[in-house]
Amino acid sequence: MSTAEPWDVIVAGAGLAGLVAARELAAQGLSVAVFEARERVGGRTWSCAFPGTETTVDLGAEWVAPGHHAALVAEYERYGIELLPDGEAGLPRTWLLDGETLSGDLPLDDAERAAFEAFIGDLVAEAEVLTGQPAFTSSPGIEVPFADRLAELPPRVAAVLSSLATSVMGALPSDVSVVGMLDDMAEIGAKPEPGEDGENGFARSSQRRVEGGVGQLADRIAATFEARLFLGAPIAAVAQDADGVEVTLAEGTAHRARGLVSAVPVNTLADIAFRPELPADIALLAAEKHSGQAVKAIARVAGMPGDAALSMWPPALTGAIGIGTAVAGWDDALVICFGLPETLDPTDPDALTAQLRRVFPEARVVEVACHDWNADPYARGAWFAPKPGQWALLAAFLQPHGRVVFAGSDISPTSLGYMDGAVVSGRAAAERIREVLGA
Template sequence: MASKIHDVIVVGAGLSGLQAAYDIQKAGLSCIVLEARNRVGGKTWSVPLANGNGTVDIGAAWTNDTNQALIYAYTQKFGIELIKQNTEGNCIFQDKDGETHAFPYGTSPKFTGANVTDLERIRDLVHDLSVAYGSRTGSVEDYDQMSLEQFVISKGGSQKTVDMVRIWSRVMLGVEATEMSAQYFIEYNGKGGGLKTLRSDEKHGGQYLRFREGTQSVSLNLATLLRPKSIHLSQPVVSITDTPGLVTVTTSTGLTFQSRKLILSVPTPLYQDITFSPPLSGGKLTVTTSTTLGYYSKVILCYSSPWWTSLPSGLNACGLAISYQSPVCVLRDTSTSIDGQYSLTCFITGLPGTIWSKLPQHERRAQVLSQVYRLFAGTQSKDDDKEKVKEEVYNPVEVFEQEWTKEEWSKGAPCPVMGPGVLSSVGKALKEKVGNLHFVGTETSDVWAGYMEGAVRSGVRGAKEVIDVLGGERVGAKL
């Protein structure tokens, strides 16, 4: 049996759990954190290159310095250096037939005039609806009973537009546009300021800034602010028993811990891996069993130079590519030139990702390299230039591959998604407490859900809930 009854136990040492524990301890209450992994950070995971040239983020990677205020405040508090996402140069689009073309960053691919107009019309419609939600003025109609794809079709979207929305759905949430509620997608974007904001790499945008030493640097620094021996790693929680005034937690190692309150900071669908007594029921159970995590993988190709910025044809590529082919739907330049780290991050998500994931590792890697070659070689007019591109693509200095869906304690990324009908029926139950149990995580945030900012904000909320009940100094969001 446990030898001490803590004020609070936090399950999960990602950003939301660490933030909750920090606020609770600042309020003078006792708190420990139980983490299943052998590290802190959750989906923030930064790995150094073998050659010593910097790090790569195989999990969360971007922030900004304006509307993601809490994460930005931590970068200032901890002296974490931020670098701007490269947007200088041309993007590349790859169509269904494999044909490629370049287009300036900030513009639409070179579709026919009618298709460009239609794509921008649907983009603006989703953006306006999401901004209306975010400003709490609300949309005229609720679209929860239809999928995102059905929504686009109902608004007269062309096939080219539907195909692009499928890319949005895959790269943003790892699911197909047929699997996600249109209203959920609208609200998800609204929590971050609108579709255009979430997709932007420029000032105020979701992908404006990256972390020189990786996003895990926030989690690692935050963990040092907790009292010594507060974090217990490699302790997967298998059961939670809630009785009046006392919560008992058992881990897979056979250890037992007790507390007056508990904050659960794991992805909602993973609640099913824990035995609750009494069992979760009602809306909380429905939310748990009805939210899904998309298929999400990153393959990061590291090179000795940023060869894509000086292609033989003279095309100055910024490293952003969008593809209707598979397995890679989006490619990003994730270099840190100051450290000599030059990388292209390939996003492999949704249904194409699940198909790709079944292949042996060497075939998965071969498919990725082949597609990256076709993306850049297709912009070259001479065979000799294509050979030069091939030589560059097929000679990475290091390759990282992370399948978040196969990671035991995440099972997908970036956050749980709701299909048609779920949000309107039980969406409010997502962050509702049950007995002595409180629930946090980026998906429960009203601001920047799915992002690091949302995770930290949810941790602030969860801490305030238990502090208000147990007493102690109120701390809010002050860092």
């Protein structure tokens, strides 16, 4: 069964990229339909109340770097959404490195710190060489596992860098391309604003959270744009012909449009049957999938300070950040915990308790809020982290596939893997599909 009236554009996915693209297209007078598989908008952003409270927490994407994420900050200003003060800056950090408990921003002696800073300096210089080149071009020398670069470093320096890399990328250093780390540290193609370089040389580590949760942005776009939104409508197939595209939903209904913006995560693309088939590089990345597999849980923890930060290597728990309390007067802290699926079950309070007690002996997890993005069929992973060899594949997403264009934080040429990248990519996709349609 088909719709009686075709749309100008169908958008697949109501994450930030899809919603921004739909809003821009509808504002320019095109008829737009957005089909979202979930019963909510926002994609891998999702804000909800922590159990038993009215305090909003974010189960997915959360942090914003104002000096780097200009497109995202402009969206917040447009909808009157406020950023919280930089509460994480200067938190006392504890490190558990190979079973040894240490403290300080960098738990390194003078010689180790010199090796660390030299390593970071070399990486930043390497990233600057790539700045200004076409998106997603690199040399074979940086399409290798980040772990390879750590092999000759002093053991503690390698442990610190491994912990930071795993936390930032949501994957082990052995599974992440060097160029992915370069992009995250120096954001290839974009310069940080003065004063926005983060501690330890990580260009975007100076980040803030959003008052009331990041999910507000998707909700407000969806509530005010002129596109037609369909929730609970997963797409099963996309077929093109000379006149347009036909999108078939999982329940069998077909809808026609002159063009399509595909704004679904890269790791879910293989679940949609495209005809003609996707270009080789896109199909390869869709089949291989990126390596971002971070597990996130927000835990109510007794016996642990609410202003602590924790890093570990080996990564049983890749990191933990205290964000205060959910209710005024609570003694218990809210702690954001990160891990990897092979080492941490975020739904198991006892497992979280055991890991936190390695540093905070009195810690006890009382309640947990989390979402398994790896098992989620409409995500199949966390934020984008490229495997060695995948960087160059991303260039294919910047070109139309007939009447289909692509959007999403996974493929954005700037702020790759961040909410800002989703906004940038959504705007670019709106322009690209207008060019395809001759609108």
